[in-house]
Amino acid sequence: MVKIVINKETCIGCGLCPTICGEVFAMGKDGKAFVKAHKDIPCVKDAIESCPVSAISEDGIKKK
Numbered sequence: 001m002v003k004i005v006i007n008k009e010t011c012i013g014c015g016l017c018p019t020i021c022g023e024v025f026a027m028g029k030d031g032k033a034f035v036k037a038h039k040d041i042p043c044v045k046d047a048i049e050s051c052p053v054s055a056i057s058e059d060g061i062k063k064k
């Protein structure tokens with residue numbers, strides 16, 4: 001289980017992350033990206049590395 005976090009203060013709305021990983025990221029009406037599904041798939045890492053302002057991070061969550 002992962003939790004993917006987008007820092008909306010930092011996101012410049014470039015649209016790259018939904019292009020790279022559309023299963024996880026989408027663009028909101030506010031012009032910023034949001035996480036539509038927390039999935040542990042390889043393109044998440046690609047999106048994290050490609051975001052020009054490093055607005056995306058990923059945390060491991062341990063469930064009880």
Ligand code: SF4
Pocket residue numbers: 006010011012013014015016017018032033050051052053054055056
């Ligand atoms: S790649 Fe980064 S800056 Fe671009 S839309 Fe996604 S979170 Fe925002």
